[in-house]
Amino acid sequence: MIAIKDVYKRYKTRHGMGEMVLCGVTVTIPSGVNVGLIGGNGAGKSTLLSLIGGVDHPTKGTIERNCRISWPVGQGGLEPTLTGRQNAKFVCRVHGHYDDLEDRVAYIHDFSELREAFDEPIYTYSSGMRSRLQFSMSMAFDFDVYISDEVTAAGDAAFRKKAAASFRDLSDRAGLIMVAHGEKTLKDNCQSGIWLVDGKAHWFDKLDDALKAYNEHNAK
């Protein structure tokens, strides 16, 4: 369960403190529910997601997490001078997987289909290879809740198909909080929705209701 209580967030800009992006968001996300964040550009979807993920902290308010939350799927950092394998090992170690390190690295190697390139430095990778590795790393760990910002799959058509399948698989066994502009992606993966508008969040048990509210608001 993730309890967001009265969260405010604003960023520092070049001209001092910016406007409030989130003002007074209070939402409770039950465990095991897949949630889509809906809202226009700049409504604070990514902001809320990074607050939930713990990468950023709210200006005011609290977020309680009683579960293991992933980093944004497919957006884990890669150190360019290290090889794919070394990066994978680093992430395994950070997440405390010392005993089954080899298995997980083998899984990432296998899933990413990078073959020999896995032992080459990241700076030699194409952007497709990078995102394949990043996506594979996200798939190699078991989290209670995964967060995903726009990216569900990357790489060539064959890899994208495989990635989409395992992403759906993952959304069945764990919780998912995602931002996506494609309505189809949201409908495929989520049951519930949070609609962000004017810095406030509205919870909908059914994703369709959230999308309806969002579209009606836009039509006005």
Added chain:
Amino acid sequence: MEARSPLAITLSVWRAIFLREALDRLFKERAAWVWLLVEPVMHIAFFVWVFAVVRARNIGGIDTSVWIMVGMLSFFLFRRTAIQVMHAPSSNKAFFSYRQVKPFDTALMRGVMEGFLMIMMSVIVLFIANLLGIPTIPGDPLLVIVTCGVLWLYGLGYGLVASVLMELVPELEHVLQILMLPLYLISGVIVPISSIPYPYQDYMMINPIAHGLELVRQGFAPHYHTASGTSLGYILAFAMTHVFLGLLLYRRFALRLVMR
């Protein structure tokens, strides 16, 4: 899955960063570890040769080679730790997208890594020098260990403070780099501070690193005449102030260091 305790997370992050830094420092390029050793050895060899040419057999009552070697290694201990720690957050930016990794973890682990490497290197250099007949067995090992620990702590503290300041004011990087060069000259690495006339000697002793070098030399040869006013408390106070100031800055600006 069961949540890990904060301590368990921190420890596994430290271990991961330590291994990653070791890779970076020792195997980044072909035989990168050789160059770690070559730099201080060349500095030492050059100045030992210069002093041999001018026939300075002893400084402050101890063998010139020991004086140079010990001073140089202690100075490198400080400088390398400071520089490595200083650049720790900026060279690990990619890993901050995993929220478990905090900038302070990278800084601390880099400091530990560098201290560890400098101990290994110093032991190798002193051992070889001893085989060559230079008396490099410390007379007061405890003083050597304590002073080296304080010099390392000062390097860590300086690096911590500098890394945050550099993030807040990027131009400071140039200023700090310029400052490092005269430090080599005014810390008594190659110019004996006790040979400098008053009142300038007292001015030189404002620099805490000079105190550190004098004390390590005294640890190696207890009969060494240190510059007047040499005090362990002085450099320790500097080191602790920097470490705590650094910790404070990391606490205050933790997010600024992580944000891109």
